[in-house]
Amino acid sequence: MAGQEQDKAYDPKGIEERWYAFWTERGFFHADPSRPGDAYSIVIPPPNVTGSLHMGHALNITLQDVLIRYHRMLGRNTLWLPGTDHAGIATQNVVERELAKEGISRQDLGREKFIARVWQWKEESGGVILKQLKRLGASCDWERERFTMDEGLSRAVREAFVRLYRKGLIYRGRYIINWCPRCRTALSDLEVSYEETRGALYHIRYPELSGRRSVVVATTRPETMLGDTAVAVNPGDKRYSGRVGATLRLPLANRPIPLISDEMVDRGFGTGAVKITPAHDPNDFEVARRHELPSVRVIDESGKMTDEAGAFAGMDRFACREAVVERLKAENLLVKEEPYLHNVGHCYRCHTVVEPSESIQWFVRTKPLAEPAIRAVKAGETRIVPAQWEKTYFE
Ligand SMILES: [Zn+2]
Structure with a gap:
């Protein structure tokens, strides 16, 4: 860099955007199952489309990125799968609050139009989240981006539900639950x-x-x-x-x-x-x-x-x-x-x-489902880091 004066302050804008484009254009984040190397993958805990990413997300996204990039550099076949979560009632409430500012309720709007508004919100909020992830430099495989209400994922949920039901692990029963009379839903x-x-x-x-x-x-x-x-x-x-x-x-x-x-x-x-x-x-x-x-x-x-x-x-x-x-x-x-x-x-x-x-x-019988998961940790097939959290897991 002889003869060229370096800027006194680091200007992330000119540098980060250029490099991020370079990485994605060359497909460095794309995982290909036919590539050599042991698999190393993380499914992003999908951020809710109720708003935009906050400081807590910035921290955990960075931690995941550090792990992914480290293992990628070790030569592993890495995949960081990105996506967003529909977050059901939480998103519905955000949209209802937006409507309230316009002086209308979801009942005024009617079912079809309300659902259209929720999808519109999802496009806006989800779009902001994806931009934020990219600005953070997250090395996700964008060709595999998912939304938790995608047809494929919804089918997987139905499949899991029916299988659990057939095994008698899901059942209906009368029970006392926490009920919100406004949301008209049961609360955990x-x-x-x-x-x-x-x-x-x-x-x-x-x-x-x-x-x-x-x-x-x-x-x-x-x-x-x-x-x-x-x-x-x-x-x-x-x-x-x-x-x-x-x-x-x-x-x-x-x-x-x-x-x-x-x-x-x-x-x-x-x-x-x-x-x-x-x-x-x-x-x-x-x-x-x-x-x-x-x-x-x-x-x-x-x-x-x-x-x-x-x-x-x-x-x-x-x-x-x-x-x-x-x-x-x-x-x-x-x-x-x-x-x-x-x-x-x-x-x-x-x-x-x-x-x-x-x-x-609807209830899920968790005990028989937890047993093999607990056995796997006891046998060392699944490792919990740090180990002191094993106790919490067994409870
Ligand atoms: Zn409520």
Whole structure:
């Protein structure tokens, strides 16, 4: 470089773009199975088309690129397969927020037009992501770029689903799940964010059907009482000795429900008696299974009260909460109402309060599927780096 003065500052623009074009034009990143050398491949964890790449992506893309380029230079036949993820409901929510800025909802638009808008978003967002990957210098095989909703991948998903179903590893069943009444979808435990919320604890009197005695239960969600099918106490709770088996009158609904005993009940909470709402509480769902109690669903998939809620049918669940409290006061069955700080689950996508609901869902039996995977790690066929994470994997 004698005689030629070097620029004081490094200008990535002139250099990186030129070299990236040079690499791709000559097909240096393209993998050819007929080439010699041991195979070394990474499938990119496909970025969601919900937005553009952030700093975290820049880090993990760089790490993958370092590995790929290192093994390529060692003479291995390397493939780094790029792609993007449709991310289903997450992308739908982003598009719905865009529509909201224009003052329209997906229902206004109708199914066909809404789907067209989602595809339009995918083209824009996905396009930005691919440009970003290229600007980062990622040495991906662009001739093999995929989208998780490509026909081939969708067929693979259907194939896997049907195979698992035929082997009895996928099944449908009634179960209590986290439900978002706005997204109208089930949420996994990881998709629920718990936030400390200022609410109220309502103490409600359930009279015995015959006699003058009653039981007081405490709840933060009085609207769910319309779906109660029992009241439970701990079998060791002296306060209720001799009373288990009595029949109570469920206020407002005026249905007879039994007083039962179950080890699950915490004697220290409130009066030691808890209402059992199998359709809207995971613990109560389990109690109902043990005692073969019926299940009454009072909140529907949009968060409105069902016909089972009687006079409250059709009301929004939160409006119903207030109405139920008013009625209990009028009937002199509200013993007390106290401020209560508790954790409430919210939908991580749209922040709506999650409603635990009994519903028919698909499940995967993970245990038999995990066994061979665990065996492979124990036998050293699969290696986890760093090794200390093996323990987490086995759990
Ligand atoms: Zn939601």
